[in-house]
Amino acid sequence: NAGVTQTPKFQVLKTGQSMTLQCAQDMNHEYMSWYRQDPGMGLRLIHYSVGAGITDQGEVPNGYNVSRSTTEDFPLRLLSAAPSQTSVYFCASSAPGEGPNEQFFGPGTRLTVL
Amino acid sequence: AQKITQTQPGMFVQEKEAVTLDCTYDTSDPSYGLFWYKQPSSGEMIFLIYQGSYDQQNATEGRYSLNFQKARKSANLVISASQLGDSAMYFCAMREDNTDKLIFGTGTRLQVFP
Numbered sequence: 001n002a003g004v005t006q007t008p009k010f011q012v013l014k015t016g017q018s019m020t021l022q023c024a025q026d027m028n029h030e031y032m033s034w035y036r037q038d039p040g041m042g043l044r045l046i047h048y049s050v051g052a053g054i055t056d057q058g059e060v061p062n063g064y065n066v067s068r069s070t071t072e073d074f075p076l077r078l079l080s081a082a083p084s085q086t087s088v089y090f091c092a093s094s095a096p097g098e099g100p101n102e103q104f105f106g107p108g109t110r111l112t113v114l
Numbered sequence: 115a116q117k118i119t120q121t122q123p124g125m126f127v128q129e130k131e132a133v134t135l136d137c138t139y140d141t142s143d144p145s146y147g148l149f150w151y152k153q154p155s156s157g158e159m160i161f162l163i164y165q166g167s168y169d170q171q172n173a174t175e176g177r178y179s180l181n182f183q184k185a186r187k188s189a190n191l192v193i194s195a196s197q198l199g200d201s202a203m204y205f206c207a208m209r210e211d212n213t214d215k216l217i218f219g220t221g222t223r224l225q226v227f228p
Contacts (some may be wrong), residue, residue, distance in 0.1 A: 035218075040220060048214070051162045059217075100164035101148070108157050
């Protein structure tokens with residue numbers, strides 16, 4: 001199993017450009033989420049999904065769109081990049097429900113917006 | 115609203131000594147889970163240990179144990195016999211079982227010295 005994969009690993013954008021961060025998992029997890037990590041602020045939830053066709057907003061959703069057409073994939077779209085979106089982005093997945101269903105994280109995408 | 119607080123931005127510990135990393139949480143949900151993750155300088159997020167709100171015993175995983183004090187809403191991570199490889203950022207996180215969302219604290223940077 002590859003676990004959670006993210007592409008690209010690094011990306012530089014100019015203000016106003018759009019792009020999609022890819023995330024895929026092969027563990028048949030229903031729950032997937034996107035976080036951003038900024039210095040001193042820990043990981044903050046952007047969007048999450050509890051299954052194909054179902055998405056919801058997290059703590060910091062503005063400027064980002066998501067969709068979940070399959071169980072495996074959960075892409076994150078930046079519609080018009082801004083310097084404030086410079087961050088490290090992590091995708092994660094887990095089985096739903098109670099118990100030690102820990103989230104498995106991808107390796108992260110380091111995004112710089114100039 | 116749920117909240118995780120880690121009040122120690124940085125901690126130092128000598129090799130082979132034990133260290134406690136503090137975590138307090140706030141939630142109105144009676145059913146929740148508490149997680150600790152390690153993030154080494156390479157950037158990946160590594161799951162360490164889980165404690166459920168109804169678990170009677172403190173969780174242990176090898177050199178990691180969780181000092182769970184429910185009435186005080188604290189879930190401190192204890193690392194015994196510290197090793198140089200334990201130097202990393204450590205994040206406490208909480209999941210309310212009715213949402214599957216994981217909320218993170220701001221992290222503690224642990225440095226282990228010889």
